[in-house]
Amino acid sequence: MKMAIRKGRVIDPASGLDQVQDVFVAAGRVVGLGTAPADFHAGIEIDASGLVVCPGLVDMSLRLREPGLEYVAGLESEMQAASAGGITSLACPPDTDPPLDEPGLIEMLKFRARSMPGPRVYPVGALTHQLKGERLTEMGELHEAGCIAFSQADAPLIDTAVLFHAMEYAASFALPVWLRPEDSFLARGGVAHDGLVAARLGLPAIPVPAETVALQTILLLMRQTGARVHIARLSSRAAVDMVRQAKAAGLPVTCDVAIHHVHLSEMDTADFNPHCHLVPPLRSLRDRDAIRQALADGVIDAICSDHAPVDEDVKERPFQEAEPGATGAELLLPLTLRWGREAGLSLLQTLDKVTHRPARIMGIGAGYLQVGGPADLCVFDPEGIWQVSAESLLSLGKNSPYLGHEMLGRVHYTVIDGHLDYRRP
Amino acid sequence: MTPKMTPNLQLTPDGRLRHLLTLDGLPKRILTEILDTAQSFVSVGERDVKKVPLLRGKAVFNVFFENSTRTRTTFEIAAKRLSADVVNLNVSASSQSKGETLLDTVSNLSAMLADMFVVRHSAAGAAHLIARHVAPHIHVINAGDGRSAHPTQGLLDMFTIRHYKGDFHNLRVAIVGDILHSRVARSQIHALTTLGCPEVRVIAPRTLLPRDVSGMGVHVFHRLEEGLKDVDVVMMLRLQNERMQGARLPSAGEYYKHWGLTPASLKHARPDAIVMHPGPMNRGVEIDSAVADGGQSVILPQVTYGIAVRMAVMSLVAGANS
Numbered sequence: 001m002k003m004a005i006r007k008g009r010v011i012d013p014a015s016g017l018d019q020v021q022d023v024f025v026a027a028g029r030v031v032g033l034g035t036a037p038a039d040f041h042a043g044i045e046i047d048a049s050g051l052v053v054c055p056g057l058v059d060m061s062l063r064l065r066e067p068g069l070e071y072v073a074g075l076e077s078e079m080q081a082a083s084a085g086g087i088t089s090l091a092c093p094p095d096t097d098p099p100l101d102e103p104g105l106i107e108m109l110k111f112r113a114r115s116m117p118g119p120r121v122y123p124v125g126a127l128t129h130q131l132k133g134e135r136l137t138e139m140g141e142l143h144e145a146g147c148i149a150f151s152q153a154d155a156p157l158i159d160t161a162v163l164f165h166a167m168e169y170a171a172s173f174a175l176p177v178w179l180r181p182e183d184s185f186l187a188r189g190g191v192a193h194d195g196l197v198a199a200r201l202g203l204p205a206i207p208v209p210a211e212t213v214a215l216q217t218i219l220l221l222m223r224q225t226g227a228r229v230h231i232a233r234l235s236s237r238a239a240v241d242m243v244r245q246a247k248a249a250g251l252p253v254t255c256d257v258a259i260h261h262v263h264l265s266e267m268d269t270a271d272f273n274p275h276c277h278l279v280p281p282l283r284s285l286r287d288r289d290a291i292r293q294a295l296a297d298g299v300i301d302a303i304c305s306d307h308a309p310v311d312e313d314v315k316e317r318p319f320q321e322a323e324p325g326a327t328g329a330e331l332l333l334p335l336t337l338r339w340g341r342e343a344g345l346s347l348l349q350t351l352d353k354v355t356h357r358p359a360r361i362m363g364i365g366a367g368y369l370q371v372g373g374p375a376d377l378c379v380f381d382p383e384g385i386w387q388v389s390a391e392s393l394l395s396l397g398k399n400s401p402y403l404g405h406e407m408l409g410r411v412h413y414t415v416i417d418g419h420l421d422y423r424r425p
Numbered sequence: 426m427t428p429k430m431t432p433n434l435q436l437t438p439d440g441r442l443r444h445l446l447t448l449d450g451l452p453k454r455i456l457t458e459i460l461d462t463a464q465s466f467v468s469v470g471e472r473d474v475k476k477v478p479l480l481r482g483k484a485v486f487n488v489f490f491e492n493s494t495r496t497r498t499t500f501e502i503a504a505k506r507l508s509a510d511v512v513n514l515n516v517s518a519s520s521q522s523k524g525e526t527l528l529d530t531v532s533n534l535s536a537m538l539a540d541m542f543v544v545r546h547s548a549a550g551a552a553h554l555i556a557r558h559v560a561p562h563i564h565v566i567n568a569g570d571g572r573s574a575h576p577t578q579g580l581l582d583m584f585t586i587r588h589y590k591g592d593f594h595n596l597r598v599a600i601v602g603d604i605l606h607s608r609v610a611r612s613q614i615h616a617l618t619t620l621g622c623p624e625v626r627v628i629a630p631r632t633l634l635p636r637d638v639s640g641m642g643v644h645v646f647h648r649l650e651e652g653l654k655d656v657d658v659v660m661m662l663r664l665q666n667e668r669m670q671g672a673r674l675p676s677a678g679e680y681y682k683h684w685g686l687t688p689a690s691l692k693h694a695r696p697d698a699i700v701m702h703p704g705p706m707n708r709g710v711e712i713d714s715a716v717a718d719g720g721q722s723v724i725l726p727q728v729t730y731g732i733a734v735r736m737a738v739m740s741l742v743a744g745a746n747s
Contacts, residue, residue: 194636195636195637198635199635200611202574202611204572205635207636271434272553272554274554313526316558317526317528317548318527318549318553318570318571319548319550320548320550320571
């Protein structure tokens with residue numbers, strides 16, 4: 001079906017394009033910007049006047065909860081939620097049940113994802129068998145089955161020798177390794193930042209060195225092994241500074257942050273709100289401000305949703321017993337826009353963090369809006385106001401620190417592979 | 426941006442005490458009201474008929490997810506002296522082991538027409554969670570949640586200090602021991618700073634102190650003798666058995682040598698200093714028997730005042746109904 005999206009403000013961070021013009025789509029590709037190709041007859045006409053047309057969002061961490069956790073959420077609901085959030089490509093971490101550690105599981109997941117509408121799904125394979133941190137997975141086979149990278153998700157990898165060899169092995173195939181830096185001994189039993197709020201409330205704490213000690217190990221092993229490493233979910237100013245220095249020294253490392261850590265801090269846990277129990281923990285205002293600055297100056301490459309739908313039964317518990325995580329697929333765009341507005345950045349600069357940059361790190365041909373490129377598009381109203389509520393979220397995970405809050409920035413249409421995948425009701 | 430602020434859970438819209446969850450953020454006026462009310466109940470315990478009818482017909486459920494003898498007993502006595510019907514539940518042994526969630530347990534107990542829950546739980550914030558979910562007429566009193574708060578203990582300690590020292594405005598108070606894991610210490614610190622105590626000290630090795638503890642308005646000391654110098658009140662904390670040896674402390678013996686309160690170390694405090702302990706004591710670990718049983722010890726009066734203070738809290742929250 002051919003599609004014409006008319007009079008929108010077309011923004012492409014990859015090329016720096018920011019101009020009101022028409023976008024023409026055919027056979028899954030963008031076939032014209034501004035002027036239609038000869039003999040173009042649109043089957044679908046979309047009036048995008050007053051709206052922004054940008055590349056579909058690329059989310060580096062979005063949990064679909066399949067296989068094994070379908071009682072919480074599943075492909076159908078979470079892919080719909082992602083699409084409603086303007087996401088057209090997503091990487092799903094391997095922390096499913098069983099973990100994504102066998103080619104058969106990857107093939108099944110990809111098959112299921114292809115059989116329904118929604119974003120393109122890129123599985124991240126388990127770095128170790130069952131994420132236990134003991135034995136390597138068949139990374140070669142898993143890559144052929146469709147894994148774009150390998151990670152431990154939030155599972156600990158205690159044995160440094162296993163980490164070292166996993167990185168060496170991945171480097172043999174030039175496969176990327178995505179690691180969230182956390183020393184399991186220093187983090188053991190902790191649920192909150194080791195700061196003023198944890199001191200007051202008596203919450204078991206995770207000190208900043210839990211992140212920096214592990215990060216230092218990863219950076220050293222990266223230099224030694226030549227592995228392609230992406231650092232996931234930074235939380236502290238000290239870790240941000242270490243990445244800044246490593247990049248300045250020429251190390252080809254990339255990193256991301258989860259959207260909630262761009263806005264929230266330990267202060268938001270002060271009333272024991274279990275929705276603010278996140279992994280890594282929300283740290284101090286200084287840490288949060290360092291994250292925001294590092295995003296703006298490019299030290300942090302990308303923002304992900306770290307979408308984690310959690311059942312009410314395991315969320316409505318005392319803070320330290322509540323399952324960590326927040327739903328985020330539908331909040332990634334408005335909260336990223338909020339950061340950009342508060343930081344005084346242009347839409348080009350802001351959207352880069354959720355489109356072009358993550359797509360490049362993932363090594364997928366997406367996250368840009370150019371003639372000949374994929375017709376993966378997000379059409380949103382930057383002034384559109386909506387309220388976060390259990391009803392307004394399509395995700396089965398209603399666990400959000402922002403329940404009851406108003407969001408600015410509302411997706412009207414999501415186009416995936418040239419098809420209108422989501423239309424705001 | 427901060428997510429939606431919840432109103433102060435503990436207070437009614439017109440500022441009266443509805444639940445007692447923590448002393449953190451509770452206004453001085455409320456603390457003083459509790460202490461004054463407790464004063465009026467002290468005499469009740471000295472009468473032949475030790476009862477007043479303030480909670481007649483009310484059902485108080487002592488819901489203990491974590492074992493306790495002393496705290497549960499004093500709450501039970503306090504409720505009975507107020508003429509309430511008391512039900513004791515040791516939940517750790519029953520429904521929790523069957524997988525029932527905390528909120529389900531509480532809903533079930535609410536259906537048994539409880540008017541007040543006295544709750545102890547191993548997780549910080551458990552009492553807050555319950556208070557957020559109970560029906561408007563039900564009151565929640567925190568009898569200890571994880572490392573977070575033990576507000577009635579903090580209040581009875583304040584009552585004891587006020588009894589012996591008159592008021593808080595010229596006092597130096599030292600809290601000694603495992604601050605990091607202590608809900609008692611947190612409640613004491615919040616109460617002392619709210620009531621206007623000008624100098625609160627904490628004395629402990631670094632391994633037993635929260636990282637940003639000075640942000641709570643206390644002075645930090647690592648050496649006992651320095652920290653005790655010229656203090657008016659010494660509040661000892663219990664050292665849990667499982668913490669005596671491990672990554673945070675090498676041995677009970679070394680702890681006693683450096684942080685145990687002995688007649689010799691107590692000499693650094695003012696001669697009229699009082700010595701307190703929330704119990705149960707480890708004699709020879711955090712405190713020497715000669716001090717625990719000595720002339721400066723007010724450890725047993727603390728227990729007695731605990732009943733009056735808990736009566737005050739129960740009657741005040743119940744009164745917030747009308």
